[in-house]
Structures are given as C-alpha cells and as structure tokens.
Amino acid sequence: MAVNLQAAEKTAKLEDFDPPMKPKRNKFALACATLASMTSILLGYDIGVMSGAIIYIRRDLHITDVQVEVVMGIINLYALIGSFLAGRTSDWIGRRYTIVLAGAIFFVGAVLMGFSPNYAFLMFGRFFAGIGVGYAMMIAPVYTAEVSPNSSRGFLTSFPDVFINSGVLLGYISNFAFSKLPLRLGWRLMLGVGVVPSVLIVLGVLIMPESPRWLVMRGRLGDARRVLQKISDSEQEAQQRLADIKSAAGIPESCNDELVEVINKQKSGKGVWKEMFITATPAVRHIILAVISMHFFQQSVGLDSVILYSPTIFEKAGITSDSQRLLATMAVGFTKTIFILVATCFLDQFGRRPLLLTSFGGLIVSLFTLATCLTVIGHSDQKVKWASILSITTVLSSVASFSIGAGPITWVYCTEVLPLRLRAQGAAMGVVLNRSICAIISMTFLSLSKAITIGGSFFLYGSIAFIGWIFFFIVIPETRGKTLEEMEASFGSFRAKPKPNGGTKAPNSEKDGNNKYDLKI
Numbered sequence: 061m062a063v064n065l066q067a068a069e070k071t072a073k074l075e076d077f078d079p080p081m082k083p084k085r086n087k088f089a090l091a092c093a094t095l096a097s098m099t100s101i102l103l104g105y106d107i108g109v110m111s112g113a114i115i116y117i118r119r120d121l122h123i124t125d126v127q128v129e130v131v132m133g134i135i136n137l138y139a140l141i142g143s144f145l146a147g148r149t150s151d152w153i154g155r156r157y158t159i160v161l162a163g164a165i166f167f168v169g170a171v172l173m174g175f176s177p178n179y180a181f182l183m184f185g186r187f188f189a190g191i192g193v194g195y196a197m198m199i200a201p202v203y204t205a206e207v208s209p210n211s212s213r214g215f216l217t218s219f220p221d222v223f224i225n226s227g228v229l230l231g232y233i234s235n236f237a238f239s240k241l242p243l244r245l246g247w248r249l250m251l252g253v254g255v256v257p258s259v260l261i262v263l264g265v266l267i268m269p270e271s272p273r274w275l276v277m278r279g280r281l282g283d284a285r286r287v288l289q290k291i292s293d294s295e296q297e298a299q300q301r302l303a304d305i306k307s308a309a310g311i312p313e314s315c316n317d318e319l320v321e322v323i324n325k326q327k328s329g330k331g332v333w334k335e336m337f338i339t340a341t342p343a344v345r346h347i348i349l350a351v352i353s354m355h356f357f358q359q360s361v362g363l364d365s366v367i368l369y370s371p372t373i374f375e376k377a378g379i380t381s382d383s384q385r386l387l388a389t390m391a392v393g394f395t396k397t398i399f400i401l402v403a404t405c406f407l408d409q410f411g412r413r414p415l416l417l418t419s420f421g422g423l424i425v426s427l428f429t430l431a432t433c434l435t436v437i438g439h440s441d442q443k444v445k446w447a448s449i450l451s452i453t454t455v456l457s458s459v460a461s462f463s464i465g466a467g468p469i470t471w472v473y474c475t476e477v478l479p480l481r482l483r484a485q486g487a488a489m490g491v492v493l494n495r496s497i498c499a500i501i502s503m504t505f506l507s508l509s510k511a512i513t514i515g516g517s518f519f520l521y522g523s524i525a526f527i528g529w530i531f532f533f534i535v536i537p538e539t540r541g542k543t544l545e546e547m548e549a550s551f552g553s554f555r556a557k558p559k560p561n562g563g564t565k566a567p568n569s570e571k572d573g574n575n576k577y578d579l580k581i
Contacts, residue, residue, distance in 0.1 A: 089207055089216065089291040095264040096203040097219035099159050099196040101257045102166045104227020105234075106135060106189060108393060109250050111368050112235025112386055116247040121179050125506050131182065132368050133503030135190040136495040142194020143495060147488030149195070155203040155271040162199060163261035166192025166254065174252020185251075192258070198491045201475040202484060206271040209293045217475060218404045221468035225400045227257070228367060229393035236386045273483075276305045336482055336489075344479070346551035348486070350536055351474045355490045357528035358470040359497035361423055362521035363462045365505040366455060367392065372506075376434060376514055377451035378443055388452060395456045399463035411540040412469050413532075419465020420529040426458035427522035435515030470494075476539060477551065 110132055118128060142165070150158040169189030176182035200220040208216040234253055238246045272291070275284035285302055292298035336348055366373065370392050371385040379385050403415060433451040437444055478486040508517045537551065 089209055089212070092207045092268050092291065093204045093216040093219050095261075095268050096155075096159060096207075097200050097223045098257065098261050098264060099162050099200040100220040100223040101227035101230070101261075102162070102189075102196045102254070103139075103193045104224035104229075105231045105254050105257060106193060106227075107224075107364070107367055108228035108231020109234050109254070110231070111370055111389060112232065112239070113247040113250045115371060115382060116239070116243055116250075117182070120243050120247065121182075123179055127179065129503045129506050131179070131186065133499045133501075134183065135186050135193060136499035136502065138187050138190020139194035139197065139495040140492050140499075142191040142196075143198045143488050143491035144194075145191075146195045146198040146491075147485035150199055150202065150274070150484045151277075154274050155199055155206070156265055156268055158195060158199045159203065159265050159268075160262050162192050162195035163258040163265070164192075165195060167258040167262075168192075170252055170254035170258060173254070174248050176248065176251075189254070194491065194495065197495070198484075198488045201471040202487050203271055205472075205475040206273045206483075207269075207287075207291050209291065209297065215404055215407055217472040218400070218407050218468040220471050221463075222397075222400050222404055225393075225396040225463060225467070229390070229397050230257075232386070232390045232393040236383075236390060239382065239386060272301070273305050276302070276311065279311075281306070281311070333485070336486060343551040344482070346535075347477050347479075350477060350551070351486065351490050352493060353528075353531055353535060354470045354474055355494040356497055357420075357524065357531070358466050359494055359501060360521075361420075361427070361462075361466070361525045361528065362501055362505075362518070363423075363459065363466075364498050364502050365517070365521075366458060367396075368502050369505055370455065373434075373455060373514070374452065376437065377455075378437070378448040379452075392455060392459055396459045396463050396467075399460040400468055403464040403468050407468070407472065407540075411538050412473050413536055413538045415465040416469045416473075416532055416536065417465075417529060419461050419467075419469070420525055420532065422461025422464070423458060423466065423525040424522055424529060426454045426461055427518050427525055430454040430458060431515045431518035431522060433515075434518065435513065438513055438515055473536075473539065 114128055114132060117123065117131070123131070142162075146158055146162075149161065153161075166189055169185050169187070169192055172185030172188060173182060174185075176185055197220075200223075201217060204219055205217045231250075234250050238249045240246070241249065269287045269290070270283070272284040272287045275281075275287065281302075284305070285298070288298040288301050289295065292301060336344065370389045374385045374388045379388055406415065430451055433447040433454065436447045437451065440447075474490045475483070475487055505517065508520075512520070
C-alpha cells in the first residue's frame, strides 16, 4: 500500500512538470490564410514563366536586348499603380473584395498576353497583369496578418511568399511543358495559362470572411466578433483581440455589437501619410525605417535577376541546350519552394531576426562565390568545369538563402509591425518601393552585365547584401510572439526624457503622440 502511494506521489510530481500543450493550429484561420495567399501565385507565375518564355519571344518577335529588359521588368512599374491603388481600395471596399479585384485584373492581362500578335500588344497585356500583381502583392500579406492568431502569425503570414515561390515553380514547369510546341504557339500558351490561378482565386475568395480589423474600422463590431471567434485559438483570445483592435481604432470599450459610426482618420484613410512622415512618433519613424529598409535590401541584392535571367546565367556557366537550361531553371524553382517551406516551419520557433541575418549571411557568401566563378569563366578561353559546377551550385544556394529569410520575412515583418491605422497604406508604400527596386534591377541586368561583366554585377549585389546584414543587425528588433496591437512598443528604442520630479514617463505612441523622445536606433 505504501509503495502504491509513493508511486502515485511520484507520478503526480512528474505530471506537475509536464509542459503546457501548444494550441492546435486554427484550421479556419489556416484556410483563410491559404486562400488569400494564393493571390501571390500571380506574381510568382509571371516571374517564373517569363524567364523561359522570353527565349522564344525573342526568336518569334525578333526583339532587342533592351526590349527584352523592358518586357521582363515593366510589370514591376505597372505593379506600382496597382499597389498604390490597393491601399485605398482595401480601406474602401474591404480586403476580401480587393483580392477578387486582383484576380480579375490579372485574368484580363493573362488573356491579352496569350493572344499577343506583336510586341506592342504584349506590352498592353503586361500592363493589366502588372496592375493585378500590384493589388495581389499588397493585399495578400495584409489580410493574412489580420486573420492570423498570435500563436501562428509567423507561420501563416509567410504563406504569401510560399505561394510566390510555388508560382515561380509552376511558371518554370509551364516553360518546360510547352517548350516543344511550335514557336508561335508555345510561349503564348505559357503566358495564357496564367488565367487558371486567377479564376481559382476569385472562386476561393467567395468562402472567406472579411478581415476583423477592417470590420471594426467600419463599425461592424458584431461581424468582427463572429469572425474573431472562428480564427482565434480560444474565446479569451478572441475577446482580447477585439478589445485591442477597438482600442487601436479609437472605439470606446463600452460599444458592443451595435453598429457604431466610426468617424476618424482610420475610416477615410485621411492623414495617414502625414502621420507616417511628418508627425510620426519615434516608434512610427523606427517602423517606417524598418519597412523601407527591408523592402529595399530584399530586392537590391538582385535575386529577381537570378530568377528572371537564370537561363542566361546558366548559359554563361556553360549550359547551351534550351532543354538543359530549362531543367536547370526548374531546379531553381524546386530549391526556392523547398526552402521557403523550411522557413515557414521555423518562423515562429526561431523568430524573424535570426532567420533574416542567417539569410543575408548566406546571400553574401553565395553571391560573392558566384561572381568569382563567372569572372573566371569569362576570362578563360577554355571551359572551366569546376567553375561551371560551382556557378550552378551557388545559384541554387543563393535562392535557398533568400528563401529561408529575406523572401518571406520581409512580407511577414513589414505587415505585422505597421499599426492598424497605417497598415493598408503603409503596406502599399512598401510594395511600391519593392516593385520600384525590382524594376530597376530586372530592367538593367543585361545592360549592367555588358558594362561591368556578369561577374561584376554579382560582386555588386553581394556588396549590397553585406551592407544589408550590418543594417539589419543594428536596426531590426525581434517581433515574435507579440500581438499586432502591441507591436509599436518594440520600436523607437528611445529613453523618455526625465520629468521634473526625477521620474520618467513611459512612452505611449497611441496616446502620447505629442511627447518628445530621443530616438536611439
């Protein structure tokens, strides 16, 4: 009997030390994030398919290198228009219908590109495709962040980049699948097949709820409460999230489920740009600096050039057959997809900052090694086998490094750190900068390679990656585990000025926006 009691006591003590169970992933939030993130396939598919289609477009339409650069990169400039409009559109008609609009516009672009009889008509189709891409890039991460529970926000908000990479892979597969068709038909089918994901996106959105944060901003508190109950890990979390959103939107706590008239700057979107750049608090200035820097460095390291011009890079590395180049390009797509899935699984475990610094460290090594190998090949009259093999390897390692951090974390981080009142238009600003840098990189790669050699181009990209690593190490704080409404407290590393009585006043960027603090970044 005494032995049984001792065993029972031992068992009880061991159970006392059992770690708490992690909450199961919310299946409804997972489904919503997946459907919204599918919008990002549009961008990925266009990037992937154009890298191979341009080989056949050049032969069929007899276009120059400059025209190649324009048709490859112009979609990023057109995306600026879509991103700029999407910020206001999503505040006006809601996140959900903005996703529908993105799919519909890209559908028109894909149809026009698929029936292009000449270069001018192809450019016309890319205008519509670019507008749709701009809408998609802005709205997918915003909606996903706003429906994600705190426990899995990093996991879910990395989905847009997962689908970008999936789209790239599908584009590469499309290139290979249609490459054997007659010249005039093959590349047009490659581009025209883009209508399929756009149709699926529009149909999928019909079963998605509206973002609870947008519903609160419109005063629809009852609808917001019902959505939060579905997408939160518990009833208590749903109540807390609703209270936090109401507080951030300036709605009194006493307002319950009735329709309230929200008359403030959040509803109309007025005053957002002034608050971001003119009257910004130290915390908001730090957030805007983080958003701008992450978008700038993500694109200026030149990974879009690696993806768009991978057949050209592989040709320089010694692969001359079209089929072999497309197969090597498919390997790039598979590598990107696999490593973005790795990043998705570890974002909430390791945090944003460690993965971002690891990613840029890998980019530095890969880009400098690739630059060295291509330089050796360029200065050799004979085929340098080791340099060719290492060039192909470092192309794959560079996209792998990008995919575990720089790719997904930019979208996750920049969406989650922006306050509710600034989120839609702040995210649109980030996309505009992102696409602007991407347009510059993709529209100058061939000319830059001729001016300073292809190896010199990658030395330049590697140097930018090195500067980015130092900047992120100094500027970027960790945000893992914080609610969207708590995020501002992580920024504006400042000390409050002492009060006359020797104490200090804790800064509050929501309520004390007029207080002056010394910003220390």
